[in-house]
Amino acid sequence: MGPRADTIRERIISAADQLFYEKGYEQTSFADIAQAVNISRGNFYYHFKTKDDILDAVIDARLAKTSQLLQAWETEATTPAERIRRFIHILIANGGKIQRYGCPVGTLCTELAKLDHVSKDEANKLFILFRRWLSQQFTLLGREADADDLAMHLLARSQGVATLATAFQDEKFLNQEVKQLDDWLDQVVSSTKQPAASVIEN
Amino acid sequence: MGPRADTIRERIISAADQLFYEKGYEQTSFADIAQAVNISRGNFYYHFKTKDDILDAVIDARLAKTSQLLQAWETEATTPAERIRRFIHILIANGGKIQRYGCPVGTLCTELAKLDHVSKDEANKLFILFRRWLSQQFTLLGREADADDLAMHLLARSQGVATLATAFQDEKFLNQEVKQLDDWLDQVVSSTKQPAASVIEN
DNA sequence: TTCGTTTTAGGACAATTGTCCTAATTATTT
């Protein structure tokens, strides 16, 4: 495959990734991507046969990047609560882009669902990735019983905040909701008897 | 305006409304709408000059329909808490469609935001309509201080549930989250001193 | 250099897009 770090193929994927996010998948044309990468539209076919192929490559890239991010959080943050908080705070870290373009995961999945696109399940894997990871963190927190429910709940809350932040472009609201999520997490932590790590009995 | 109940104009708006919801605005063509209404593509121009004109008409129709719905809730439900609960439960009432196409308000606003469409502010009025109405109900509940925050919070929660319900097609999750919203509302009510409405005793 | 492979640019292709015009057909009024 591509050992070199900056192959044309990777530059195409990177440009498509950004454009799909900012303009949406259907609204982004071959011409748009070609222009962004500075290659001719004809040459495009050499690297990707169809537009769907690009989409799949972009989703794969996002999956890899997300996987990497989650892994980094695991090494950077020592406690599961801290890790979950990292997730919550991407709402602020990416606040500017979210206010302009929404959540990259949610908006893509919603668009593909409406199109009934063949790759919609592939895109949903991005959600699944976060879901599994969050679920795992809640389990480590000692909430194995409802870890997945908590993960889904947090995912939903984040999605909702992102959607309204896009519509209203309201940074105060965004910060407010993040604070509430922080409080919610604190409550989950404090209402849990004992972290499961290194604990013998439940 | 149109006194007759089933003019071609209204049938166009109705068909466009549905198609915009199911396929998205950009992904819906003149041909799609013309076929749904069973008129020729050429004739279309007589009723609407541009596609943007249809969008504006659809948004206006949705605003009117939403306004009517909220007003109906006000007469059907006597207490503000009951009215807010009506809002929460559209997630279940429209559950099937939401799982397939997402929330009609959220998905339209997000799409228009990404397109940076001229009518995006017009579409956002749908959100504003709900926001104001919910805020008013929370005020009646006796929460004038944070009524708007509560309204935004509830809006966000609903949007998030809708987005994940679309991605995961999970009815159990949807019902679960609605129950949590119900509980949340109960808590808001019980933590409030006195309803402001003309009630003598609670 | 010469050969063979990789990569490129340019354009053809049919289909579809939103928009717009015109001639014919209805419907309404006189």
Next chain:
DNA sequence: AAATAATTAGGACAATTGTCCTAAAACGAA
């Protein structure tokens, strides 16, 4: 019945879409 207005169908229009072909250029190995 005649005249006027409202509504329609059909198609033209240029632009853009995703896809695909081919000939030239760039490259690397011999």
